[in-house]
Amino acid sequence: MDWRTWHDEYDLPGSWMARRLRAVQRQIRAVLDESPPGPLRVVSLCAGQGRDLLGVLADHPRRDDVRARLVELDPRNAKAAEDTARAAGLTGVEVLTADASRTDHYHSLVPADLVLVCGVFGNLSDEDIHRTVGFCAQLCATGGTVIWTRHRGAPDRVPLICEWFEGLGFERRWVSEPDAGFGVGVHRFTGQPQPLAAGAHMFTFVGYDVLDDVNQSSG
Template identity: 75%
Template sequence: MRGDASLTDVYRGMVPADLVLVCGVFGNVSDEDIERTVDSCAGLCRTGGTVVWTRHRGAPDRVPLICEWFETRGFARQWLSDPAAGFGVGTHRFMGETQPLVPGMSMFTFTGYDTLRRGGATTDDA
């Protein structure tokens, strides 16, 4: 399969899934895009499915906020790396009812860590 991982249409016929990997994304997109992607995970995961995600722990450390976003959307935290590790890896299990995946939607725009760090994109830019 080859396609743009940000587009919901790419996942047609493959979801809901038991395992969803969102790795290398959350450190390279705006906060708004992180939240939109977390929202979309309710359509990517089947009930009982697991999301594995990553995010750097550099300033601003969004790992606690990402956990909150998952947990307020019906995901139960299964594991989270220790902050002292210097990186964030989390697993959340979806306990809610699978939602329809919104067709034709872009979940995120890959901005890149360096651009975000320099202030080249904010949550209002997405």
């Protein structure tokens, strides 16, 4: 999978990726709009080119309150995110070219007010999705928000992911409709975050194409 060219579909206005991006951006904007005054911490796992967060921060009144870390393994996507952030003058945004599954990349910015797990769950095994949801309770501050995505194709794991979040003290704020052509979820953490485990591995990024082949062969 070429994850650099994969992002090109975001530029097609009617594509499901473009529509999902707009949905995620609306939710990010709502979180920023509703946040109390003061500094805001944001972390983004497998951030890609950062189009979701950077597209909102560029013209948002809270842009200078935000300190964000975008973690992305593909150096081409990380550079694209870095270039976008610098062009927009977003001095509080850091782009880290690294394995987003490693907890050590987030320690100085958690617990965070906003945790983005977009484009991740569709590329993980069910076990690793569950495991990553558990780590979100360490990444997220009390009252903070997790915005996540997952496709609605078979097997549709969106209802189960909601159950996993809600079983850990997250309150459902919004979930896209089943027929939207994509899945976006927003959960607010009402519990007390535990210290983020040092040196932990949250997930293995398998890739949706590999998982699709596995599901078809097992079906």
